[in-house]
Amino acid sequence: MKKLRGRVWKYGDDVNTDVLFPGRYTYTVRDPKEMARHALEDLDPDFAANVRPGDIIVGGKNFGCGSSREQAAFALKYAGITAVIAKSFARLYFRNAVNAGLVAVAEPAVWDAVQTGDVVEIDVQAGVISTPKGDFGFPALDANAMGIIEAGGLIEYVKKQIAEAKNG
Amino acid sequence: MGMTLAQKVFSRVAGRAVDVGQIVTVRPDRAMSHDNTAAIAKKFATLGVEHVKYPDMHVIVLDHAVPAPNVDHAINHKEIREFVAAQGIRHFFDAGTGICHQVMVEKGLVGPGMLAVGSDSHSTSYGSVGALGVAIGRSEMAVIMATGEMWFRVPESMKVVLSGRFGTMVSAKDLALYMLGRIRADGATYMAVEFHGDAVARLSIADRFTIANMSAEMGAKAGVFPQDGVTDAFIARSGTAAFDARPDPDARYAITHAFDLSQVQPMVARPHTVDNVAPAAEVRGVKVNQALLGTCTNGRLQDLAAAAAILKGKRIHPRVRMLVVPASRKVLMDAMDAGYIRDLVEAGAMVLNPGCGPCLGAHEGILAPGERVISSSNRNFKGRMGSTQAEIFLGSPQTVAASALAGEIIDPREVA
Numbered sequence: 001m002k003k004l005r006g007r008v009w010k011y012g013d014d015v016n017t018d019v020l021f022p023g024r025y026t027y028t029v030r031d032p033k034e035m036a037r038h039a040l041e042d043l044d045p046d047f048a049a050n051v052r053p054g055d056i057i058v059g060g061k062n063f064g065c066g067s068s069r070e071q072a073a074f075a076l077k078y079a080g081i082t083a084v085i086a087k088s089f090a091r092l093y094f095r096n097a098v099n100a101g102l103v104a105v106a107e108p109a110v111w112d113a114v115q116t117g118d119v120v121e122i123d124v125q126a127g128v129i130s131t132p133k134g135d136f137g138f139p140a141l142d143a144n145a146m147g148i149i150e151a152g153g154l155i156e157y158v159k160k161q162i163a164e165a166k167n168g
Numbered sequence: 169m170g171m172t173l174a175q176k177v178f179s180r181v182a183g184r185a186v187d188v189g190q191i192v193t194v195r196p197d198r199a200m201s202h203d204n205t206a207a208i209a210k211k212f213a214t215l216g217v218e219h220v221k222y223p224d225m226h227v228i229v230l231d232h233a234v235p236a237p238n239v240d241h242a243i244n245h246k247e248i249r250e251f252v253a254a255q256g257i258r259h260f261f262d263a264g265t266g267i268c269h270q271v272m273v274e275k276g277l278v279g280p281g282m283l284a285v286g287s288d289s290h291s292t293s294y295g296s297v298g299a300l301g302v303a304i305g306r307s308e309m310a311v312i313m314a315t316g317e318m319w320f321r322v323p324e325s326m327k328v329v330l331s332g333r334f335g336t337m338v339s340a341k342d343l344a345l346y347m348l349g350r351i352r353a354d355g356a357t358y359m360a361v362e363f364h365g366d367a368v369a370r371l372s373i374a375d376r377f378t379i380a381n382m383s384a385e386m387g388a389k390a391g392v393f394p395q396d397g398v399t400d401a402f403i404a405r406s407g408t409a410a411f412d413a414r415p416d417p418d419a420r421y422a423i424t425h426a427f428d429l430s431q432v433q434p435m436v437a438r439p440h441t442v443d444n445v446a447p448a449a450e451v452r453g454v455k456v457n458q459a460l461l462g463t464c465t466n467g468r469l470q471d472l473a474a475a476a477a478i479l480k481g482k483r484i485h486p487r488v489r490m491l492v493v494p495a496s497r498k499v500l501m502d503a504m505d506a507g508y509i510r511d512l513v514e515a516g517a518m519v520l521n522p523g524c525g526p527c528l529g530a531h532e533g534i535l536a537p538g539e540r541v542i543s544s545s546n547r548n549f550k551g552r553m554g555s556t557q558a559e560i561f562l563g564s565p566q567t568v569a570a571s572a573l574a575g576e577i578i579d580p581r582e583v584a
Contacts, residue, residue: 028240062354070305
């Protein structure tokens, strides 16, 4: 997997699924472009209008706590986000991020080293995050998770498996 | 080395003894989805498989915005009904039956030792009857529909030992909030929480439901009450199948917490996080505009009974709109038979259709900027029940009823 390089959007602890993608949209808004417009709407109304493809979110502890709604991950992906680095993740959000094809890295030290607007680089293969204030190592992602991320998400991953089984 | 309940469940479905930390690809016993089934069906349709692999594994309940508040929701429900018919899914419960988690337990679709996944974070509720209830996302549910399987990591377990007895006007919700204050909103992340101790035998299925439900707010993968006499009496009535749901005595736990129920006071979670808790007495005087009784957390008969006992023959404060959402049609009918609904309505409450109601801000009681609600639901995140400038306080059915009377948050022991 190639290196990811992007601008940082930095947020605090307990960024929950209601602010990532509000509950009032969860059963009716399905268009990716429209989902992207509501990403982080209740926490940072400037995010959706100013996010650029390749940008990276840096969050505090318990990132993505709350609902099982995977739009909380997909909305970020559709907004152009490629990776989320957090001090720690809520369990469901970590799964949903991987299933959306986002790189999700739990590395507590990065938060203090970056500000919104900084450019960081993630080398997933080597397990290194480079920031203006230095490099930080992180443990390799689980092979299963890497396979899903590289395929572009769980649906793409399983679709390929099913197609291969049919042809195989 | 003995096994935790989570290890036992994953070992059974994996067909071999599994260790903590192992990744297993297994077939769940049950898979629950709700109003999000239309979105799941659309993902399923892209996978290149025509039929749901195990239609009888799936349970689909319409509850999140029922009856449909607008055309978009109505279309969503219509698509789900068409999918259910096309795929031959028998366990389908249309609007009005109840909240998905309550329906699963009440209809005997989930039982001790089962692995029951749900595309809803409060699927932990199945731990009330000894099942490992694990929440998953929509993509994962679509894959389960296609392949019948999903990967899981066998979780570490947290042991929570409960002793003592509740004081007057103190109930399971207060304990759940008290535990959240200690364990915190991320204290059980990735873990299965097992509840032990002599106090467990005195907790009803409804009490256990509230606690297992709120385990999700600690970040837990599951929150489970090992099978005991209370479980057995319940499943005998509901006719539920059971597997082994008793951990080994020498099972190893990542961490152990102990709580004495007699030390728990009526508790309130203040905005905007569930672990921002304080005794209700310390939050006293916060004026409220709305009081929500019910939801999957506290919408069962004993919850309505507790509130009715406080409100019977009285009038709620004129500032307060009180909403009652029974967890199911069965609960609603039982509460009618017992006279609780009459007591609540006479006191000034509005009774809503069994469902998720205003809990997630989809309809039926949205909050305006600057308004406050005292709610027996499970989440107080900013903007969840309407305006981002509204505030959600969480409490027990007793605290909700007493606060509705006073027009401000009070310790329910003040009206006892």
